[in-house]
Amino acid sequence: MKKIFALLFLSILLVGCASPVATPTPDPAGSTRPALTDPFQPMEVSAGETFNIVIDSNPSTGYHWEIVGELNGVEFISTEYTADEPVAPGSGGVDVWTFKAVSSGETQITLGSYPPGATEPDQNVTFHIVVK
Numbered sequence: 627m628k629k630i631f632a633l634l635f636l637s638i639l640l641v642g643c644a645s646p647v648a649t650p651t652p653d654p655a656g657s658t659r660p661a662l663t664d665p666f667q668p669m670e671v672s673a674g675e676t677f678n679i680v681i682d683s684n685p686s687t688g689y690h691w692e693i694v695g696e697l698n699g700v701e702f703i704s705t706e707y708t709a710d711e712p713v714a715p716g717s718g719g720v721d722v723w724t725f726k727a728v729s730s731g732e733t734q735i736t737l738g739s740y741p742p743g744a745t746e747p748d749q750n751v752t753f754h755i756v757v758k
Contacts, residue, residue: 659710660720668754671727676703679725679753681737683707684718688742691721694750699733699757701726727757 663669663679671677681691685707693702703726709719725735733755738747 659708660722662720663753665751665753668756670756670758672758673727673730676724676726677755679723679735679737680720681723681751682718683721684716686716686718690740691723691737692740692747694736694738694747697725697733697735699727699729699731700735700755701728725755727755730757732756 660678660680662681669677669679683689683691691705703724705721705723707719707721710717723735723737734752735755736750736752739749739751740747
């Protein structure tokens with residue numbers, strides 16, 4: 627039974643690390659991390675509204691996320707890293723990117739994952755935004 631539990635836990639951990647898409651997961655203390663934003667589902671927001679994009683992050687690896695390309699119809703407000711609990715060396719967390727919808731229409735926000743010292747991302751994730 628312990629082997630099955632260990633394999634199940636390892637499988638869940640590997641799947642969570644491979645994709646920026648997941649559901650809230652409780653930490654050992656019982657709290658939950660923010661739900662990750664699904665890049666395959668358009669986000670609908672109203673003009674003037676602020677909204678968040680939440681993506682897996684682990685700055686201890688030296689990788690970091692940056693906006694790739696121009697922003698149209700939305701304005702970048704801030705980004706904040708939240709570590710998973712318990713905080714431990716090498717553990718990850720999430721980046722919460724906050725934007726403001728400034729004009730109606732459809733737009734995209736692309737975030738690139740940059741390796742340490744790189745000038746080009748090795749992975750891009752695009753989020754589709756519909757501003758009403």
